[in-house]
Amino acid sequence: MTVFTHKYSPKHSKQVFGQQKAVEQLKDFIEGYKQQKFKAALCFGPIGCGKTSAIYAIAKELKYDLLEINSSNLRNKDNITSFLSAALGQQSLFFTPKIILIDEIDNISGVKDRGCIPALLKAIQKASFPVILTANDPSDKKFKSLRKVALPIEFHKLQYRTIAHGLEWVAQQENIEYEEKAILSLARQVDGDMRAALLDLQVCSADGKFTFDDVINLSDRKRTDSIKNALRVIFKSSSIDNALRALDDVDADMDHVFFWIENNLPREYLSPKALAKAYEHLARADVFRGRIRRWQHWRFMVYIYNLLTAGISSAKDEKNPMFVEYKQTMRLLRIWQANMKWAKKKDIAKKLAAATHTSKKVALKQMPYFQAMFRKSPQRDLAAELELTDDEVAWLRK
Numbered sequence: 001m002t003v004f005t006h007k008y009s010p011k012h013s014k015q016v017f018g019q020q021k022a023v024e025q026l027k028d029f030i031e032g033y034k035q036q037k038f039k040a041a042l043c044f045g046p047i048g049c050g051k052t053s054a055i056y057a058i059a060k061e062l063k064y065d066l067l068e069i070n071s072s073n074l075r076n077k078d079n080i081t082s083f084l085s086a087a088l089g090q091q092s093l094f095f096t097p098k099i100i101l102i103d104e105i106d107n108i109s110g111v112k113d114r115g116c117i118p119a120l121l122k123a124i125q126k127a128s129f130p131v132i133l134t135a136n137d138p139s140d141k142k143f144k145s146l147r148k149v150a151l152p153i154e155f156h157k158l159q160y161r162t163i164a165h166g167l168e169w170v171a172q173q174e175n176i177e178y179e180e181k182a183i184l185s186l187a188r189q190v191d192g193d194m195r196a197a198l199l200d201l202q203v204c205s206a207d208g209k210f211t212f213d214d215v216i217n218l219s220d221r222k223r224t225d226s227i228k229n230a231l232r233v234i235f236k237s238s239s240i241d242n243a244l245r246a247l248d249d250v251d252a253d254m255d256h257v258f259f260w261i262e263n264n265l266p267r268e269y270l271s272p273k274a275l276a277k278a279y280e281h282l283a284r285a286d287v288f289r290g291r292i293r294r295w296q297h298w299r300f301m302v303y304i305y306n307l308l309t310a311g312i313s314s315a316k317d318e319k320n321p322m323f324v325e326y327k328q329t330m331r332l333l334r335i336w337q338a339n340m341k342w343a344k345k346k347d348i349a350k351k352l353a354a355a356t357h358t359s360k361k362v363a364l365k366q367m368p369y370f371q372a373m374f375r376k377s378p379q380r381d382l383a384a385e386l387e388l389t390d391d392e393v394a395w396l397r398k
């Protein structure tokens with residue numbers, strides 16, 4: 001089965017959804033390359049907004065050969081120099097014009113990949129073909145010199161109605177029965193990421209139908225998956241810089257993040273020394289969390305994130321080579337069960353406190369005497385005065 005993102009990728013610039021201005025700028029840059037001031041173009045914007053697909057669509061429309069390389073494969077000066085020297089200086093076999101695409105330059109580290117940016121700049125200056133770079137966020141200071149020689153072309157975040165229009169069109173092509181409410185909800189949920197929207201639509205409509213319940217279930221699954229992916233980055237990453245950003249896009253309550261990390265640390269860190277250091281960072285993060293709750297000093301939040309990500313990641317001596325299945329803690333379930341167990345006791349104490357003009361804490365201490373009274377006799381008058389339900393009376397007499 002063909003993946004929707006490939007099957008419905010644009011074949012022409014007019015088929016690129018919601019990025020007319022950026023597409024026109026990019027097309028003008030390629031067609032008038034020899035008269036351009038800039039030797040390269042830097043297409044930037046959030047994930048899934050259509051940067052790469054627009055470049056491929058224009059290349060097909062203009063009948064250009066496109067040579068793509070992901071920047072993660074060019075992680076040192078020698079690699080990038082040898083590749084670009086060959087790609088930028090060599091003519092196509094049938095003298096067809098070509099485009100050099102370097103995708104996701106965000107992957108280049110300013111420290112570990114020192115020398116890559118200067119080598120890239122040097123190669124671009126000698127280029128006889130258009131060079132196009134893509135990035136999610138080009139504002140990083142490591143790209144300062146690159147921004148001077150590349151034409152900036154912004155791809156904005158897609159509006160949810162644009163994504164919804166694309167999803168409806170694909171659903172109609174695939175004969176998928178869909179609820180309009182489901183399409184709109186998914187379009188909002190993906191937050192401008194058309195690629196994610198198409199993948200989710202394909203997964204949820206395997207039976208030929210797409211309902212609002214599918215979107216709700218998808219939302220719950222994504223929340224869990226994002227936490228697991230974040231843990232994988234924190235526990236497995238060999239770079240503190242990578243680990244620092246692991247929790248940036250996690251859609252989960254901070255308390256739940258603590259529980260997930262605490263429950264899975266012993267599964268991942270097998271060395272007692274590494275485990276002790278990791279728990280020390282976790283404990284310090286918890287101290288800052290307590291200070292935020294007491295004093296409302298929200299500036300401490302940055303320390304919590306640093307300790308939970310870079311701190312715990314740096315605690316290990318070496319990466320665990322084994323696959324570890326991360327599991328949700330059962331503590332939340334036990335807390336819920338305990339709350340359900342004592343819910344009636346707390347409700348009765350609240351009513352007793354109001355009737356006796358005492359605090360709920362004092363009323364809870366009086367509960368054993370109150371239970372003894374009800375065990376001896378029904379105490380109907382007292383139950384009526386406190387407006388106790390039949391279940392609450394039964395709990396007292398148990």
